[in-house]
Amino acid sequence: MTPNQITLVQTTWAKVVPIAPTAAALFYGKLFELDPALRPLFKSSIEAQGEKLMMMIGTAVGGLNDLGALVPAVEGLGRRHSGYGVEDKDYDTVGTALLWTLEQGLGSAFTPEVKQAWTETYVTLSGVMKSAAAKAFA
Numbered sequence: 001m002t003p004n005q006i007t008l009v010q011t012t013w014a015k016v017v018p019i020a021p022t023a024a025a026l027f028y029g030k031l032f033e034l035d036p037a038l039r040p041l042f043k044s045s046i047e048a049q050g051e052k053l054m055m056m057i058g059t060a061v062g063g064l065n066d067l068g069a070l071v072p073a074v075e076g077l078g079r080r081h082s083g084y085g086v087e088d089k090d091y092d093t094v095g096t097a098l099l100w101t102l103e104q105g106l107g108s109a110f111t112p113e114v115k116q117a118w119t120e121t122y123v124t125l126s127g128v129m130k131s132a133a134a135k136a137f138a
């Protein structure tokens, strides 16, 4: 990712933070519309889960300048996700729901450059999660 893309992700995330509960609700609504079979994987309350998701995205977004430092935590997250029953293909569904949510929240600020920067962020993070999950079973 380029420094400009990192800045784009961080500045647009700062606009989502004040509406985080709404964004989380939109996100899960979209996710379960895209794949209702994912709903039973979530055992705790969706509100609590939404807070954790938003906090983790915030941590990841804040850490993009130093990805190396972020990797161990994201690997741990990926290993835990295989324990939650999450499969590789589910990362695509979550990515689609996340980008859609950002588009709803950001409106005209969700430019093609912003979309591309977020896509690269998500592909990077989900790639680390998936490979850590795969290694856990190797």
Ligand code: HEM
Residues within 6 Å of the ligand: 038, 041, 042, 043, 044, 045, 049, 052, 053, 056, 057, 077, 080, 081, 084, 086, 087, 090, 091, 092, 094, 122, 125, 126
């Ligand atoms: C960048 C991608 C993702 C991030 C940052 C993320 C973040 C989180 C966080 C912070 C938790 C709290 C528990 C923990 O830390 O282990 C969690 C739990 C969970 N996540 Fe994710 N997640 C991601 C991708 C996914 C995907 C692709 C799915 C697939 C449906 C998913 C489903 C779940 C489930 C089922 C739980 C456990 C919920 C429960 O026990 O009620 N996550 N996630």
